[in-house]
Amino acid sequence: MKLIKPDILKQVVKVRPANSYKGTFGRIVTIGGNLNYGGAIIMTTSAAVHAGAGLVTCACNSANLTALHTIVPEAMFLDYKNRPSLLNAVQSADVIVIGPGLGNDSLASDLLLQVLSQITGKQQLIIDGSALTILSQQENWPKLLPQQTILTPHQMEWQRLSGIKIADQNDLEQNLHVQQQTGATIVLKKNGTVIYHPDQTTAKLTIGGPYMATGGMGDTLAGIIAAFLGQFKNSPTKLVIEAAVYCHSAVAQQLAENNYVVLPTSIIAALPQFMQKVVNS
Numbered sequence: 001m002k003l004i005k006p007d008i009l010k011q012v013v014k015v016r017p018a019n020s021y022k023g024t025f026g027r028i029v030t031i032g033g034n035l036n037y038g039g040a041i042i043m044t045t046s047a048a049v050h051a052g053a054g055l056v057t058c059a060c061n062s063a064n065l066t067a068l069h070t071i072v073p074e075a076m077f078l079d080y081k082n083r084p085s086l087l088n089a090v091q092s093a094d095v096i097v098i099g100p101g102l103g104n105d106s107l108a109s110d111l112l113l114q115v116l117s118q119i120t121g122k123q124q125l126i127i128d129g130s131a132l133t134i135l136s137q138q139e140n141w142p143k144l145l146p147q148q149t150i151l152t153p154h155q156m157e158w159q160r161l162s163g164i165k166i167a168d169q170n171d172l173e174q175n176l177h178v179q180q181q182t183g184a185t186i187v188l189k190k191n192g193t194v195i196y197h198p199d200q201t202t203a204k205l206t207i208g209g210p211y212m213a214t215g216g217m218g219d220t221l222a223g224i225i226a227a228f229l230g231q232f233k234n235s236p237t238k239l240v241i242e243a244a245v246y247c248h249s250a251v252a253q254q255l256a257e258n259n260y261v262v263l264p265t266s267i268i269a270a271l272p273q274f275m276q277k278v279v280n281s
């Protein structure tokens with residue numbers, strides 16, 4: 001299996017063209033954040049903004065509006081209960097993230113199923129968090145996925161989806177067997193995250209560590225992947241996803257030199273400087 005090397009960042013993260021504007025760097029819609037889990041979608045949204053996404057709209061429970069705009073005023077807001085305006089935003093997005101803090105109620109599952117049916121072949125969809133759990137409860141879920149889907153499960157979410165017990169998830173063949181039925185990219189998150197690409201190649205992360213074990217760490221990764229897909233359109237999707245996954249843990253590892261725990265919000269804050277260092281190196 002290929003190991004993801006540090007040079008992946010230089011291959012993907014490039015100097016921005018002078019002739020550009022916010023629309024050049026990706027329109028992202030993030031969907032999640034119910035009454036209890038507003039922090040999740042705020043971290044996803046903030047991570048996307050800090051990783052360079054040009055325009056980010058967050059669709060969540062309206063109770064989170066003030067917090068969202070206080071933490072990341074660069075982001076726009078939509079009430080996820082306002083279905084017409086949500087679907088309108090989804091229609092004009094390049095990348096959609098659904099699931100961080102979405103919850104598992106009927107509003108959440110209706111929303112997921114509607115979004116799944118709306119995505120076009122030109123768009124990329126990242127399914128994370130609660131949306132993965134909802135997906136696993138649908139009959140023949142692999143057939144519901146649009147063309148360019150990225151699933152970012154942790155090990156329990158992957159167990160729910162694939163039926164493969166956590167203890168057996170180091171078995172590449174078993175994971176690939178399920179992945180083949182989906183046509184999706186699977187980012188199986190753990191110590192030593194493994195990415196299963198649609199062409200059945202795999203790539204393993206060898207950086208990151210237990211200083212990353214804080215709630216919101218995966219929500220943050222989903223936002224970074226979205227921002228990378230939205231702005232680095234000249235690189236192959238496979239490399240862009242690998243670079244995003246590497247970037248998330250590389251920032252964490254750097255911060256861990258002086259911090260016992262590395263908070264998701266600390267990674268988010270460090271992203272612009274980290275990415276510029278890549279470009280300068």
Ligand SMILES: NC(=O)C1=CN([C@@H]2O[C@H](COP(=O)(O)OP(=O)(O)OC[C@H]3O[C@@H](n4cnc5c(N)ncnc54)[C@H](OP(=O)(O)O)[C@@H]3O)[C@@H](O)[C@H]2O)[C@@H](O)CC1
Pocket residue numbers: 036037038039040041099100101102103128129130131133154155156157166190215216217218219
């Ligand atoms: N600030 C916020 O708003 C935050 C909101 N969040 C949002 O909450 C929603 C629910 O997501 P979730 O991941 O917390 O819950 P769920 O999917 O039930 O998984 C937990 C179960 O799986 C088990 N488990 C076993 N192995 C595991 C592993 N490697 N990694 C993780 N779990 C593992 C674990 O076992 P246990 O710890 O009990 O031994 C437990 O039984 C989702 O939308 C998410 O975005 C969070 O991001 C936090 C910050």
Ligand SMILES: Nc1ncnc2c1ncn2[C@@H]1O[C@H](COP(=O)(O)OP(=O)(O)O)[C@@H](O)[C@H]1O
Pocket residue numbers: 129153154189190191192193207208209210211212213214215216217218219220221
């Ligand atoms: N011990 C660890 N070693 C390496 N990475 C870790 C470790 N613990 C957590 N992580 C990383 O943190 C993230 C956790 O994702 P997830 O469980 O979805 O978080 P949340 O849903 O709380 O945002 C993943 O990217 C995972 O690889």
Ligand SMILES: [Mg+2]
Pocket residue numbers: 128129154218219
């Ligand atoms: Mg998660």
